Amino acid sequence: MTQPPKTPLLDKVTYPADLRKLEDRDLPQLAREVRDEMIDAVSKTGGHLGAGLGVVELTIAIHNVFNTPEDRLIFDVGHQCYPHKILTGRRDRIRTLRQEDGLSGFTRRAESEYDPFGAAHSSTSISAGLGMAVASDLDKTDRRVIAVIGDGAMSAGMAYEALNNAGALDARLIVILNDNDMSIAPPTGAMSAYLARLASGRTYMGFRDFGKKLTAYLGKKVDRAITRAVEHARGYVTGGTMFEEMGFYHIGPIDGHSFEHLLPVLRNVRDHAEGPVLIHVVTQKGKGYAPAEAAADKYHGVNKFDVITGAQAKVKPNAPSYTSVFAEALVQEAELDDKIVGITAAMPNGTGLDKLASIFPSRCFDVGIAEQHAVTFAAGLAAEGFKPFAALYSTFLQRAYDQVVHDVAIQGLPVRFPIDRAGFVGADGPTHAGSFDTAFLATLPGFVVMAASDEAELKHMVRTAAAYDAGPISFRYPRGEGVGIEMPVRGEILQIGKGRVVKEGAKVALLSFGTRLADCLLAAEDLDAAGLSTTVADARFAKPLDHDLIRQLARHHEILITVEEGSVGGFGSQVMQFLSTDGLLDNGLKIRSLVMPDLWMEQAKPEVMNAHAGLDRAGIVSTVFRVLGRPAAFGVGAAG
Numbered sequence: 175m176t177q178p179p180k181t182p183l184l185d186k187v188t189y190p191a192d193l194r195k196l197e198d199r200d201l202p203q204l205a206r207e208v209r210d211e212m213i214d215a216v217s218k219t220g221g222h223l224g225a226g227l228g229v230v231e232l233t234i235a236i237h238n239v240f241n242t243p244e245d246r247l248i249f250d251v252g253h254q255c256y257p258h259k260i261l262t263g264r265r266d267r268i269r270t271l272r273q274e275d276g277l278s279g280f281t282r283r284a285e286s287e288y289d290p291f292g293a294a295h296s297s298t299s300i301s302a303g304l305g306m307a308v309a310s311d312l313d314k315t316d317r318r319v320i321a322v323i324g325d326g327a328m329s330a331g332m333a334y335e336a337l338n339n340a341g342a343l344d345a346r347l348i349v350i351l352n353d354n355d356m357s358i359a360p361p362t363g364a365m366s367a368y369l370a371r372l373a374s375g376r377t378y379m380g381f382r383d384f385g386k387k388l389t390a391y392l393g394k395k396v397d398r399a400i401t402r403a404v405e406h407a408r409g410y411v412t413g414g415t416m417f418e419e420m421g422f423y424h425i426g427p428i429d430g431h432s433f434e435h436l437l438p439v440l441r442n443v444r445d446h447a448e449g450p451v452l453i454h455v456v457t458q459k460g461k462g463y464a465p466a467e468a469a470a471d472k473y474h475g476v477n478k479f480d481v482i483t484g485a486q487a488k489v490k491p492n493a494p495s496y497t498s499v500f501a502e503a504l505v506q507e508a509e510l511d512d513k514i515v516g517i518t519a520a521m522p523n524g525t526g527l528d529k530l531a532s533i534f535p536s537r538c539f540d541v542g543i544a545e546q547h548a549v550t551f552a553a554g555l556a557a558e559g560f561k562p563f564a565a566l567y568s569t570f571l572q573r574a575y576d577q578v579v580h581d582v583a584i585q586g587l588p589v590r591f592p593i594d595r596a597g598f599v600g601a602d603g604p605t606h607a608g609s610f611d612t613a614f615l616a617t618l619p620g621f622v623v624m625a626a627s628d629e630a631e632l633k634h635m636v637r638t639a640a641a642y643d644a645g646p647i648s649f650r651y652p653r654g655e656g657v658g659i660e661m662p663v664r665g666e667i668l669q670i671g672k673g674r675v676v677k678e679g680a681k682v683a684l685l686s687f688g689t690r691l692a693d694c695l696l697a698a699e700d701l702d703a704a705g706l707s708t709t710v711a712d713a714r715f716a717k718p719l720d721h722d723l724i725r726q727l728a729r730h731h732e733i734l735i736t737v738e739e740g741s742v743g744g745f746g747s748q749v750m751q752f753l754s755t756d757g758l759l760d761n762g763l764k765i766r767s768l769v770m771p772d773l774w775m776e777q778a779k780p781e782v783m784n785a786h787a788g789l790d791r792a793g794i795v796s797t798v799f800r801v802l803g804r805p806a807a808f809g810v811g812a813a814g
């Protein structure tokens with residue numbers, strides 16, 4: 175167990191105001207101490223390490239130069255915000271990161287006035303920053319707004335929508351492009367190649383020279399237009415980069431780890447910039463911690479680890495992860511069908527598509543952080559007879575909803591949607607929970623919407639999706655490992671719209687959609703023991719619903735309970751609607767729908783969140799007892 179680092183300088187810095195009292199020459203030492211503190215903390219909590227290590231100097235310089243929180247500082251994604259949190263009054267809680275009732279792993283308005291905008295989904299910072307910059311102009315304040323966005327986040331269309339608007343508005347917005355030539359994986363796309371050319375095409379400009387140009391360059395709007403024309407003509411500062419053509423003053427590239435570079439540029443921009451400025455800083459993801467610097471993913475997301483060796487705690491799985499089951503099943507089907515292709519939006523490892531890419535590199539596409547494009551790109555492939563599997567986390571699929579509706583569902587194109595991270599996800603908290611996909615997909619015409627109840631079912635659903643060409647089809651599965659069930663050699667093709675009864679009973683019916691099936695079976699043991707013979711069924715499909723199964727359950731049981739890892743409007747709502755339109759509620763059937771409620775409790779483990787939501791064995795039992803008026807005493811493990 176390593177001792178906490180010695181941080182004499184950082185011990186004197188609680189807020190940025192304390193930081194601003196330091197001499198410039200003290201800042202490199204402060205950076206060392208912030209790094210040490212962050213490495214020690216994350217070694218105990220796990221979390222996002224590499225990105226934060228890459229912006230220690232940048233974060234210190236921004237808080238040194240700008241008057242935060244009055245000046246607004248927005249981090250894109252927010253996973254790199256740990257140094258920011260350490261320097262803005264939250265060092266004392268930094269070891270509660272990403273834990274129940276602890277600090278969020280991302281920026282969060284509710285957490286601090288130094289977090290003017292929440293994040294976690296990428297590429298929102300320029301839009302939010304522009305909103306705040308325009309507000310500052312309208313309020314006639316001299317408040318500055320700084321948006322820090324990574325090169326990966328710059329691959330999302332939303333970033334360009336914002337740049338486009340900012341340039342046209344001539345807004346007083348400072349965008350700092352943190353270019354570390356990394357996304358989660360190495361970046362893809364022409365943009366990253368362009369940035370690489372910008373960063374490597376020239377050496378960092380000498381500062382005196384740069385400072386003179388900069389001051390001249392950032393004059394009033396009218397002067398700026400003349401100055402720009404002159405500068406362009408002389409191919410000066412960074413003649414005609416894409417950002418300049420969009421109305422930004424593109425400064426850089428500068429060394430994002432050097433205070434000699436950062437401080438004069440930021441001070442000049444603070445004092446002279448009137449219009450939108452983009453400062454291109456080059457940094458190293460994982461900087462300052464050898465194991466992170468050496469790692470392929472630069473320790474983007476880590477478990478707890480040994481600070482000395484960098485060795486991460488190994489979590490011994492009892493069963494394969496859903497992601498690995500999906501990936502292997504897809505490879506198996508792709509080997510048999512060369513029309514199968516995979517698409518990921520910058521999450522090759524998270525979705526498991528890196529396995530497909532390693533075997534079929536020409537049939538797997540990482541489109542960058544561009545979910546909207548990913549979906550319509552898949553639609554184009556489907557229109558030409560391919561079988562695209564657009565593998566997206568549930569939460570990130572939200573970003574592409576119009577593409578799902580307009581380009582896929584309305585045209586009835588057979589795009590396959592493997593939806594990972596369905597349900598509670600734990601440490602990433604509410605911004606990453608997979609709550610809404612069933613609700614927003616099952617409402618769409620022609621969609622087939624499935625949920626795997628275990629890893630064997632997932633394998634069947636991959637095969638079923640591969641075989642299904644009549645329209646769009648989705649199948650959802652949670653983060654983490656399966657239940658350890660015996661696996662088929664190859665998935666079977668499921669009959670579309672048919673569920674299955676897993677356990678016969680007569681009084682209580684539990685109808686599960688997804689992996690809550692295991693808890694339903696455990697609850698059934700308790701209910702049987704209390705004399706309430708219980709049927710357990712696995713719906714498999716939220717659309718089309720298995721009407722015969724639902725009628726069978728409705729007619730032969732006192733109470734029907736639907737259980738799912740989704741929100742109101744999802745599976746349970748579909749069943750309720752069918753029951754009422756089919757007149758099945760007229761015979762006094764009691765019905766309840768257990769779903770993920772709007773409890774936005776931070777970052778607890780999924781099993782804790784499911785228990786809080788009543789989606790576990792005890793919650794299911796206590797619901798039955800409460801509805802049937804049975805005292806909880808009958809129930810084994812029934813919650814109050």
Ligand SMILES: Cc1ncc(C[n+]2csc(CCOP(=O)(O)OP(=O)(O)O)c2C)c(N)n1
Pocket residue numbers: 225228251253254294295296323324325326327328352354356357358459474519520521543545570573
């Ligand atoms: C809309 C969306 N898609 C995917 C992700 C997952 N994600 C988190 S960080 C990241 C890479 C960000 O790269 P970059 O902006 O360069 O930041 P860096 O980690 O390099 O500092 C991705 C893909 C996300 N947060 N939001």
Ligand SMILES: CC(=O)[C@@H](O)[C@H](O)COP(=O)(O)O
Pocket residue numbers: 222251253294358475524595599602653
């Ligand atoms: C910051 C971000 O959005 C990703 O790194 C995300 O945290 C990955 O989630 P998993 O850990 O579930 O792959």
Ligand SMILES: [Mg+2]
Pocket residue numbers: 324325326327352353354355356357
């Ligand atoms: Mg990056």
